[in-house]
Amino acid sequence: MKVPRCKGTRDWMPEDMAKFRQIEAEFRNCCLGWGYQEIRTPILEYLHLFTSAGTLSPDMLGRVYSFLDWDGWSGERVVLRPDGTIPAARLYVENFQNLPIAKLFYVENVFAFEGTGEESRERWQCGAELIGGSEGDVELLSLALEAIARLGIDPVEIRLAHAGLLRIFLEGLGLSGEEAEVLEQVFCGNVDALLDVKGRNPELEKQLQLLFGIKGSSPGFVENLRSVCAPSLPALEPSLDELARIASLLTDLGFGYRIDFTSGRGFEYYTGIIFGFYSSGRRLGGGGRYDELIPLVGGGSVCASGFALYVDELMDLVKEVPRRERILVKAKEDEGLRDSLEVARLLRGAGYIAEFDLGYEETSDFRWIVDMRGGEGIELIDQLSGKKWRKSSPAELLRFLEEARCK
């Protein structure tokens, strides 16, 4: 009887794993090059890490995999990590608080229930967190874009929004009690929820239409917003200043972007600038500033920002992974096996994939066949041209292959 895989899970086939490892390797190399250190948090965390932060929406918390562990008689529930940033913040508070700045990155899976079972409930993320710095937003943006570029994904669009600015606007609507749920939904990305409170404050409503209806592409748009909105809501000024500064920096650096307040989905713990990366209609990742998170998980008053790239999305866009050349080695038996093993070892050392012929291999899958079963020397067959050569030593064989590779 066949046992199917669990609903909402996926198997990764060899070609998927090749892409995953490529994404992981490029991301790791980027982060290490920027001076970030790799961490890995446990897959199990206490539920109260996420509830006490008060930052994940009830909708998201309602989809976490929570359960009682073998020692859960105390009623303390644990969860399969639903988010990468909050565990990283906990790890920082436990281990790095004495440092002025911590630059951390991770490649981790996160879990959230999805009802149809057609989407995977396990997702992988490549995340980076810059904790302790108030000026890290552009660095993180640049790091993320470099990692995406290394994967050959082009073009990439940056979408900017500002969580603080949005909060001040929504507070200005004077939502009360049940209507505050609207705010919750907007923070989860459902901007249409604002229609429910239409007409509450006509002046602010006009400004909200400007905010959500127009997508800016220059620092000038931020100034336009300022001139329309700030007079009635002076509390917006610091957020507008920050948004204008980031927009100017990105313009100077030559990065294209859109200021799009409808792009700020799932930004419950963000307090300042929020950014998302899009390509071919997909959201590849996002991040932003979360200055209140570290205190909420028990740390000091420390600024922080970070981002995560969504590996599952990247895997669909990443170009085919270049494979190392495969060589089939037909080995001698018994006393000749040692020579064959040595040749295969040297080939691997030179960067080739050297596979022994076990009798089941499809020889057409290989360009080169190294046949050691004959008399003296090593027979090399190029299946592309059909030519054969006899090489007197492994060193001569390697030289020949290298010359052929360079041609």
Place this chain on the structure above:
Amino acid sequence: MQVKLALPKGQLQGSTAALLKEAGFAIGDYREGSRSYRPRCEVFPGLFTKVFHEKDIAIQVAIGNYDLGICRLDWVEELLAKYHSDAVVKVGDLGYGKRSLYAVAASSSEAKSLEAIRSRSESLRIVSEYPNLAESFALKRRLRRFQIFPAWGAAGVYPPENAELAIVAETSSNRLQEQGLVPVATILESSACLVANRNSLEGKDLSQLLAALCSTDVGDVDVEEAVGVGAEVGAQRSVTGEPVVSLALPDGHQQPHTVDFLNRAGLKIDGYNVGRPTARPRIGLDGVMVKVLRPQDMPLHVANGSFDLAITGRDWLRDHHFRFPSSPVEELLQLGFGKVRIVAVVMQDMPAHDNHLTPCKIIPTWGASEAFLPEDADVLIENTQTGSTIAKHNLKIIDTLFESSACLIGNTEAIGSLDKGEKISHLVEAMRRGVEGHPLS
């Protein structure tokens, strides 16, 4: 074509029987207090009905064992709160069995509003027969840190000493007041509802039954259960202000045996001896608090420190230790009464030769478990005293897992503690003498 309908036992039986009769589907032997698990509908031979505990009905409809079911909305929502399944469709409100699901605190508690409770820095303990809805409530209200303790019943008795909040179903807030409870939030308005399995609704013709049930209106004829609490409620405290030792005593079948045993041990407890016990009986020992709980719930609540001692069954202790191997609960005394066997049961005519049971699915039940065989389960794990009920339902025992009887359990940390240890030792010694037949004078 057969249509399968799951009917509720207990509080909704009278009104549901009246509804079916009014709708033209009178079912013989299904009425208030009837005990048949498979009542038959003479006017609609294609209708197969089975009687379940209400909580089981939503599950049975969700997994597709039944096309339709009648139970209260709170049990449907309890299932859906954790298992976001679209397999259950709420077809209609039947209008009877109305009650609300409340989050309640004790009237004697200082924190009697959600805001006050939320402002606590310590972890919040929430007890409920509805653990999934309790968790959902805590998340929605953004409670920062909480522990959910599931209970088989009597959740309202836990506050204030053993929980800050309980989630309980009750017909009115006045009834809560009678129990010394105060509502801090209403979670859900509930009444009997007709639920359907989605596949059945999509692929089977249920129209005759649906049309009749949805267009029929009956009033509430069910009798509300009396509230099982004594007149005096609220926190019990030691006269001397010393730490209180808490003892949990069982309700249900174990109660008469426990009364006899406590008498033999020379422990006089007012409010527990006769008939229906109060929730908080009085023991004549200063610094000892007694509450009456479901024996199933006791190991968990002793483990988490809500109670120091409890009289329960060894089967429930074993089940608890299987789930939580490192739990700080231990058996202190075998009390000898309430002997049962935990057995594996199948239908009489099942050719069961060994107990190789893979693959298998475990389906939880909240009572009336004999009714599950053979249509809705193949094997039943059940406790039995004499085996007569099993035989009466045409079932046979194929294996005895283990034997169980009542025992005294204790929290290992409390037993070893300086402030409570001596008092606990005194109580345990009294019970030991009860077992040996030499009560304390």
